[in-house]
Amino acid sequence: MRLKRVPQDTVFYERLSDLVAQMRQCNLVLAELSGIEVSERRQVADRLREIGDQADEDMGAVLRALRENYITPFDRNDLYLLGHHMRDICHLLHGAGFVLASEAFDQLPSGVLETLAVLSNQTDHTSRMVTRLPGKLDQWDYVDSINRLTYQVEALQWRMSDAVPNSKRGLTYMAAVSQLGQAFVRAAYGFTELGKVVAAIAIKES
Known part of the structure; x- marks a missing residue:
């Protein structure tokens, strides 16, 4: 396979945008899950x-672009890692x-809706980061915002896992x-x- 020596910047940004779109779809499904009947x-x-399967295909497209292009807009390993972590998300x-779809949740725990909003906010920040990436590689504001939002999810997990009200619903609940809180934090x-x-x-x- 011959590598292209002319920079193909747009192909990488397009593939990253595809992965952001899959992240948004995940957020939409999670929001829908929070408002429907258990059944x-x-x-x-x-x-x-x-959606995860489509994200795998989008990551495959990132890998093909890396194989086919000799020159990339920035470090090849960083391009790979961006796609990898977005797919992982x-x-x-x-x-x-x-876990959210579990039949154990006839009523969702306190903090779930707030956590879903924070995760959606993280996706919004990621979308803006990718949109700005072609002209702005220095995005410390993104790093700081994402870290702050992660700490919010951790704090919400503590509220969600409050043993006193949860114990009234039994060990299964x-x-x-606990599983849901851990999944949100991950x-x-x-x-x-x-x-x-x-x-x-x-x-x-x-």
């Missing part, structure tokens, strides 16, 4: 698996949705709440890992 949740949650959100830290790559780009390129 309908599992079917809706299955859409997250399809889609799968982490899928995991959160799987308590276990499900998803938030997926954004933090993405932020580390953005920080690395800023350090190298600014």
